[in-house]
Amino acid sequence: MPDRDDCVLLHTDGRAGRLTLNRPHALNxxxxxxxxxxxxxxxxxxxDPAVTTVVIGGAGGRGLCAGGDIRAIHDDVRAGGGAASRAFWRDEYRLNVRIARYPKTCVALMDGIVMGGGVGVSAHGDVRIxxxxxxxxxxxxxxxxxxxxGGTFLLSRAPGELGTHLALTGDPAGAADALLCGLADHFVPAARLPEFATALSGADxxxxxxxxxxxxxxxxLAGHRSWIDACYAADSVEEIVARLEDSGEQAAKQAAGTLLSRSPTALKVTLAALRRARTxxxxEEVxxxxxxxxxxxxxxxxxxxxVRARIIDKDRNPRWSPALLREVSDAEVARHFLPLGNEELGLAAGRTSTSSQQTIG
Structure with missing residues (x-):
């Protein structure tokens, strides 16, 4: 297990700055x-003018990154009310935007598992493999x-309702589906990936x-577009589930079953967040x-x-509260979008200020 100084390995190799997430025991x-x-x-x-490209990868051979450390978030909420988690997200989200706006080429090697926070440090890059x-x-x-x-930004801009399907179900996208949904740019066979990464040291x-x-x-996903677009265009999660169950497509019925296993509150807030993100x-605003x-x-x-059900006790039997979609109130959904006052992240305001300064200059 790496010590904390080795949790991210850094070195330069020719024209490339190489950044390797190095917690393989925790899927990075x-x-x-x-x-x-x-x-x-x-x-x-x-x-550093010698570095023209930044290459982001993961150690261990199983994936780039399985997400944020959700056990730490669980423990923080239980012990401290979530202050450490808010501080973590503040820096993490700023990093996600930093990657998106980075002035040098960021290449993300999205081999294996890339979930949650792993998407944040890869799918905003310039070249996503x-x-x-x-x-x-x-x-x-x-x-x-x-x-x-930035997941709601990316998924809200996927073709049709593909992003809504992926966001609500949490289903993984393989290579072709990631390309279709705008989460990746190029396919490189895994056997060629080391040679590709090495080539970035010298070649453009x-x-x-x-x-x-x-x-x-x-x-x-391309073969399921008809029922995905028809079902997920509904205005509520309840109507989405009903359309999926009535579509006559077996894959749609499976998706309905998946949705009914998810947190009802999270589903309703996610749908609202995606629809708002489109506008x-x-x-930065998203x-x-x-x-x-x-x-x-x-x-x-x-x-x-x-997190208790999936990571702590691993019983895979979460007791959601409320337990049913119809029990989640509009007020509870709206609560998630209330302004934070002095605690706002403020990325959009910062970008507007920077743009104004550049215009004036």
Whole structure:
């Protein structure tokens, strides 16, 4: 097990700055220390003219990153009311936007499992590589939480209602489906990935892709677009479930069963967050919204209960409260979007201020 100084491995190799998440025993789950180390490395490499590309990968061979350290969030809420989690998200979400706006090329190697916080440090990059082993997901509704790290921004902009399907069910997307939904850009077979990564030390990214990228194998979602678009266009989660159950498609009925196992509150807040995200103009605005939603989730029962059922006791039998979709009030959903006053993340305001300064200058 790496010590805390080795939780993120950093080195430069030719023109590439290499950043490797290094908690393989925890599928490289992100914690606050790791977020700070990544942010500091990006600052250093931005000032280094020898570095033209940043390459983000994961140690251990099983995946880039399985998400945030949700056990730590569970323990923080139980012991401290969530203050440490709010501080973690504040820095994590700022890092996600930092990657999206980084002035040098960010290449993400999204091999294997890429979930939650792993999506946040990869899918906002410039060049996002998937392999036949990739499983890209935002599975938050299964733990009583809502897609964050810019997930509602990305999924709200997927074709049709594909993003709504992935956000509500938490189902993983393979390589072709990740490309279809705008979560990735190129397919490189896993066997070629080490050679591709090595090529980035000397060749430019375009040349490395020309030599190593390949046609992506067929996915699943394209063949389900008709029922996904029809069912998930409904105005409520209850109506979505009803349409799925009545569609006559076996895959749709399975999706309905999945939704009925998720946190009812998380489902309703997620649908509202996605629909609102479609109307917001920038990643920063969506991230500000996600921060409000995440902080509000700390004040409800389902996040702690969901982590207990999945990670702590592992009984896979969460006792959601409320237990039924019809019991989740509009007021409870609206609570998740209330302004935070002086505690706002403030990314959109900062970007507006910067843009104004650039215009004036």
């Amino acid at each position: 789950a992100l914690d606050h220390t790791m977020v700070r180390r990544i942010a500091a490395a990006l600052d250093d490499w931005e000032r 998937v392999t036949e082993r990739s499983r890209v997901a935002m599975p938050e509704t299964g733990i009583g939480f809502v897609p964050d790290v 990214v375009t040349e490395a892709l020309r030599r190593h990228a390949a046609p992506v194998p067929d996915g699943e 917001l103009g920038s990643l 991230m500000d919204q996600e921060y409000r939603v995440s902080c509000a989730a700390l004040g409800g029962p389902d996040l702690v209960e969901g």
